[in-house]
Amino acid sequence: MTDKRKRGGTKGGKWAVCPFPGSAMASAVAIITCWAFAGSAVAQTAEIARRTAQQEKLEKAARAIGSDMTQLQQRLVTTAKQIRNQEQVATDHETQLETLRVEQHALTAGFDRRQGELSEMLGVLTRVSQRPPALLMVEPDGVRQQLRGTMLLGAMIRMLEQDAAELRAELAALDRLRTTIVSKQDALQKLLPELHAEKQRLTALLAEKDKQRAHLSASAKAEAQEIAQLAAQARDTRDLLSKLRERHSQFAALPMPQPKPQPQPLRLADGLPGAAAPVPEVKPTLAALHPPRISSRRFSESRGQILQPVIGRIAEFFGGKDGAGGTLHGIRIISRSNAEVVAPFDGKLAFAGRFGDYGELLILEVGDGYHILLSGMSHIYGETGQNVIAGEPIGRMGTEAGTADVKEAASQQKRNALYVEFRKDGEPFNPAPWIASRKIEVSG
Structure with missing residues (x-):
């Protein structure tokens, strides 16, 4: 009897070790769950820290690129200044050359006229010299008249010869000066492409830096939003790690900001001049993500100091x-x-793009309700929302060459003329008194 109870006790001995088998299983599950949760939390914290460090790295890189862009912008202004100075010299030479051509034409016409007079006088002298001597003896006062006529013709010949010599000297001097100017102009024409190529390289580099900075700014912003989402989702540990893994593979290839929207056409009464021009709304761009450059001067206090946007007359x-x-x-x-x-x-640049018959149009917002409108360019460099500094290239004129001739210039104005308009609170006013002398250039 005792043995049976012992054997029975032996059969049920495993239950005697833990009289509550259900609680043991629950404890084990709880412990395993805690371990899993703790592991997830640690992984989550590490991932957030990694993302935060990466965000700081991106922001630091963006600041570095921003600094590089500022330096490039100044170099671009300096290069543009050199180009404009060369364009100014070339324009002055072309104007001088045109003036010399007009003078040369007038002198040539005068020379031809005097040469004709000289030829007539020589003809008269020849006819007089060919008169038979016998006639001089027959005619009254024939000898005296012949001598007087010969003396007058001789004086006229000497005068005409002197005038002709002076004209020839002037024409030779003009020709030498014209040759010198053409030589200088050729040298400038060879120099301008080099300077233009340098400016183009800087423009391309600046455009590339713009893209990099815009990309880094967008990435940093997306990263900050991602970290905020991770923090908000930290309570949901079951999905956190899987989402982090999914997004981790996509992080290096974050999408670039969407292309700038096409601006809506400006609605102006009776065309561009006259009524106020409402600036089209655009989504925030690079300029919106970073503080704009603050000018050291006010436009309203810069009368007579505004840079002429293009070299010309x-x-x-x-x-x-x-x-x-x-x-x-x-x-x-x-x-x-x-x-x-x-x-x-x-x-x-409050607006940059094509606008009706104006073609490429730029509207520069310069503060205090002032705007500068530029049109007639064949190409524009800037884009809406971009901050620019005085002297920075923002466009290029067409290939139709300007001319110093008024009549020819009139036919070219629509093809190769820059239209410049100043406005205050939408009302146009005369830009001429505000524009500085062409000889004045801003420092790079």
């Missing part, structure tokens, strides 16, 4: 006829072929 003035029966609300500047257009003042 003003062909049409504010208040004149616009060629369509209306009044011109700005000025037109005839420029050289492919002349560089620069920002006249520090500001923000």
Whole structure:
């Protein structure tokens, strides 16, 4: 009997070790769950720390690129200044050459006229000299008249010869000067492409830096949002690690910011001049993500100091006829072929793109309700929302060369003339008194 109980006790001895088998299983499950949760939390914390460090790295890289871009921007201004100076010299030489050609034409016409007079006088002298001597003896006072006529003709011949010699000397001097100017112009034409190529390289590099900076800024912003999402999702440990793994493979290939939207056409009453031009709304760009450059001067205090946006001569003035029966609300500047257009003042490109018959249009916001409108370019460098500094290239004129001849210039104004308009609170005003002398350039 005792043995049976012992054997029975032996059969049920495993239950005697833990009289509550259910609680043991629950404890084991709880421990395993805690371990898993703890492991997930540790992994989550490490991932957040890694993401935070990567975000800081991106932001640091963005700041470095921003600094590089500022230096490149200054170099670009310096290069553009050199190009503009060369364009100014070339324009001056072309104007001088055209003036010399006009003078040469007038002198040549005068020389030809005097040469004709000399030929007539020589003909008269020849006829007189061929008169038979016998006739001089028959005619009354024939000898005296012949001598007087011969003396007068001789004096006229000497005078005409002296005039002809002076004309020949002047023509020779003009020809030498013309040759010198053409030589200088050829040298400038060889130099301009080199400077233009340098500016193009800087422009390309600046554009690449813009892309890098925009990409890094977008990546840093996306990373910050991701970290915020991770923190918000930290309570949901079951999905956290799987989501982190999924996104980790995509992090290096974060999408670039969407291309800038096409701006809506400006709605202006009776065309661009006149009514206020509402600036089209665009999504935040690089300029919106970073503080704009603050100008050291106010536009309202810069009368007579605004940079002329393109090298050339003003062909049409504010208040004149616009060629369509209306009044011109700005000025037109005839420029050289492919002349560089620069920002006249520090500001923000409120609009950059094509606009109706104006073609490529730039609207530069310069503060205090002032705007500068530029049109007539064949190509623009800037984009809406970009901050620019005075002297920075923002566009390029067409390939039709300007001319110093007024009649020819009139036919070219629509093809190769920059239209410049200044506005205050939407109302146009005369830009001419605000523009500095062409000889003045901003320092790089």
